[in-house]
Amino acid sequence: MSRNVVGIVMNGVTGRMGYRQHLVRSVLAIREQGGLPLGDGTVIWPEPILVGRSEHKLKELADRHGLEHWTTDLGEALAHPLAQIYFDAQVTQAREKAIRTAIEAGKHIYTEKPTAESLDAAVELARMAREAGVCNGAVQDKLFLPGLLKLKRLIDSGFFGQILSVRGEFGYWVFEGDWQTAQRPSWNYRAEDGGGMILDMFPHWRYVLDGLFGEVRSVYAHTATHVPERFDEQGRSYAATADDAAYGVFELDGGITAQINSSWAVRVDRDELVEFQVDGTEGSAVAGLRNCRVQHRSLTPKPVWNPDLPVTESFRDQWQLVPDNGEFDNGFKIQWELFLKHVVTGSEYQWDLLEGAKGVQLAELGLRSAREGRRLDVPALEI
Ligand SMILES: NC(=O)c1ccc[n+]([C@@H]2O[C@H](COP(=O)([O-])OP(=O)(O)OC[C@H]3O[C@@H](n4cnc5c(N)ncnc54)[C@H](O)[C@@H]3O)[C@@H](O)[C@H]2O)c1
Numbered sequence: 001m002s003r004n005v006v007g008i009v010m011n012g013v014t015g016r017m018g019y020r021q022h023l024v025r026s027v028l029a030i031r032e033q034g035g036l037p038l039g040d041g042t043v044i045w046p047e048p049i050l051v052g053r054s055e056h057k058l059k060e061l062a063d064r065h066g067l068e069h070w071t072t073d074l075g076e077a078l079a080h081p082l083a084q085i086y087f088d089a090q091v092t093q094a095r096e097k098a099i100r101t102a103i104e105a106g107k108h109i110y111t112e113k114p115t116a117e118s119l120d121a122a123v124e125l126a127r128m129a130r131e132a133g134v135c136n137g138a139v140q141d142k143l144f145l146p147g148l149l150k151l152k153r154l155i156d157s158g159f160f161g162q163i164l165s166v167r168g169e170f171g172y173w174v175f176e177g178d179w180q181t182a183q184r185p186s187w188n189y190r191a192e193d194g195g196g197m198i199l200d201m202f203p204h205w206r207y208v209l210d211g212l213f214g215e216v217r218s219v220y221a222h223t224a225t226h227v228p229e230r231f232d233e234q235g236r237s238y239a240a241t242a243d244d245a246a247y248g249v250f251e252l253d254g255g256i257t258a259q260i261n262s263s264w265a266v267r268v269d270r271d272e273l274v275e276f277q278v279d280g281t282e283g284s285a286v287a288g289l290r291n292c293r294v295q296h297r298s299l300t301p302k303p304v305w306n307p308d309l310p311v312t313e314s315f316r317d318q319w320q321l322v323p324d325n326g327e328f329d330n331g332f333k334i335q336w337e338l339f340l341k342h343v344v345t346g347s348e349y350q351w352d353l354l355e356g357a358k359g360v361q362l363a364e365l366g367l368r369s370a371r372e373g374r375r376l377d378v379p380a381l382e383i
Contacts, residue, residue: 003035003045004344007082009107010048011074011090011098014057016185017112018089021141023048026333028065036337044340051077074098078105085110085135085343091187092194096121103128108135108343110336113203115356117194119364122357127383129353137339137349138356140207142274144331150292150322151278151285152212159294160280166213166252168260170201170274171245173267177231184264186232189240196242198223198366201262203359205248207351208276210358214253220375221248221366226265248366249375286319290328293319354383 008027012018027046030036035043050070052058058070071077078086078101086102088095088111096116099109109129115138116122129136142148154160175182187193188200198221209216223243230240245263252258272288283296301318335351342349358381369376 001035001037001041001043004038004042005045005047005082006084006340006344007047007049007069007080008085008087008110009051009074009077009080009083009102010087011051011077012088012094012112013048013050013061014052014054015089015091019061021330021332022087022089022112022336023061023065025330026336029330029333030337030340036340038341038345044344046336046340047082049077049080049083074101075105078102078107084108085339088112091185092117092199096125099125100128103132103134106132106134109353110137110139110339111353111356112139113356114199114360114363115203115353116360117199119357119361122353122360123381123383126353126357130383135339135343135349136353137335137342137351138353138359139332139335140204140211140351140355141331141335142204142208143211143351144334146290146324146328146331147272147287147292148208148212148276149328150324151276151287154285154292154294154322155212159283159296160278160285161282161297163213163254163256163278163280165256165279166209166258166260166276168205168208168258168262168274168276169270170260171263171266171268172273174244174264176227176229177235178237182230186230186238188264189227189230189242189244190238191242196367197244197246197262197264198370199242199363201246202248202363202366203356205250205258205260205262206359206362207355209250209252209258213256213258213278216250216252216258216362216378218251218375218377219248219362219365219369220250221246221369223247223367223370226263243367243370246366246370285322292322294322295319354381357381357383 013023035045037043050058062070086107174184188195224245248260250258275288277286285294341347365376
């Protein structure tokens, strides 16, 4: 097989997402499988060019994985003769400037969400990329999770009849960082550093709702900072200035009501860390990261409200598991493969920077809704 080498400038690979999901589980996993076959005897061979702030961390990472190219200078990375794509998994605040530089250097753009901190900036990046004629994409990994792929299969089969409502539960307890270290970076809990639940999760909810059920038409959000003091990576106390929980209600096209609770201050009493219950006239489903359970209308029990009697049936057992019927790859990797093919062959790719900007739009409107205490329309977005 001949190799079509595609250099990817990867920024933020020392971070949680950049390292685990994007470098190891996606780009290096594609190399481990022998590249990405194009069906014509050639494979796309992604070649990471690591860029970041810390020389010793980059060198250690490159050595660990046998990678040749790394630098602390973004300009140098973008000028590398192999560089075709710029990928960004930095902290959100650092993203806009780096993507602008990469577009100006004529590179294709692939980025983590949120694509920018403000809607204006996100739309401007989408416009710049379009005008420069470069391929562009934003990570929408949840769409490629096994549980949500099964949910999509159910929707496409007509299983639900008319979909009435969606209720999502996302979250888990993120330790404060004093007596047990926090399992997420501290910047997530500081508004001044680009943190906050709405900015983090509403971009995901936007593409999940738009992509599976119907375009989001309005948002009402209530936010809270349940844990006001946390401890950072050095064990120093800091004020949590960002929202650590968001309770959102969304109206979708087709009259569907969606309600999603997102919280880093909740203890898990669910099967998975995110679950969406979808109720339709013909049946219901509960989808998580991996699994999806269904209950058809013909199998729906008839509970009768009577607090004087003990519960006589196990409601959880009245659902059936949707079979895998196939192998599911890592969601981030699936999207990387689609983007790489798009860059090399010009194949269809719908999750671009404009779609990413829609996520930022919902986050911005969600924060405003919470501030003003009212429901806001979500207007169509154009560039
Ligand atoms: N798709 C998803 O499911 C998902 C999940 C979590 C985070 N994210 C997104 O990925 C991005 C990175 O999140 P993370 O959790 O990996 O964060 P992280 O703190 O673990 O990593 C951040 C990376 O950015 C780099 N960086 C560049 N400039 C920096 C600065 N000024 N201060 C601090 N770090 C700087 C760090 O060196 C590091 O490599 C965020 O934009 C976040 O919204 C996406």
